[in-house]
Amino acid sequence: MSRAFVKEPDGDQVIDELPERVHSPHVNYVTPTGLRQLQEQVDGLLARRKSLAGAVSAENKKQRMYIDRDLRYFEERIRRAVLIDPADQLEDEVHFGAVVEVETPEGRRMTFAVVGEDEADAAQGRISWVSPLARALAEARVGDAVVWKRPTGEVELTIVAIR
Structure with missing residues (x-):
């Protein structure tokens, strides 16, 4: 079949699934500053998700999917974190x-x-x-x-x- 008659996505369609962000295979050593930065990422994503809570447009749904995926990623980075204090x-x-x-x-x-x-x-x-x-x-x-x-x-x- 010719591609000329196949409907291309026009940008309004919502992605069904996003691939998960890949985690490093290395131990997640973090400094206190690094752990704080990871938590700030999570807090920022939660705030963005909350601001989109009532919106139902396709674009907002797509944004929420990206936010949720990034939340899973950063929450896992925090869960895997091994805190090393340089002062010690x-x-x-x-x-x-x-x-x-x-x-x-x-x-x-x-x-x-x-x-x-x-x-x-x-x-x-x-x-x-x-x-x-x-x-x-x-x-x-x-x-x-x-x-x-x-x-x-x-x-x-x-x-x-x-x-």
Whole structure:
């Protein structure tokens, strides 16, 4: 049959099912800030769902489906969370929650915080504990040199400070 005579969705149809959001296979380590951010996500989604409660349009039903799916995702992330307080960690080596200052061979200094997957934001210097950079830094001490294996090539970094 020719596709010319098949009715295409016009955007008003409601999706019957949404695929669930995929969870990371890694342990969900979180800092207190990360756990708070996850709870804020849930609270925001609950508020959005409440604001749509009386609306019956197809668009609102679609939005509620997305909200409900995201609620299931974030509630599960919270349920799986393993809280690690950086204040309880030793500062003599890089670990989850540490803030690490490194220096490149050219003398450029960068600071990174090793955090959970949900709170990672490379632009803010917050790197996931499962990232290649965090894995390279893991258990290093001040003065140690580590190799960060990037897609564009390897970079040697020297640990300058750990907080």
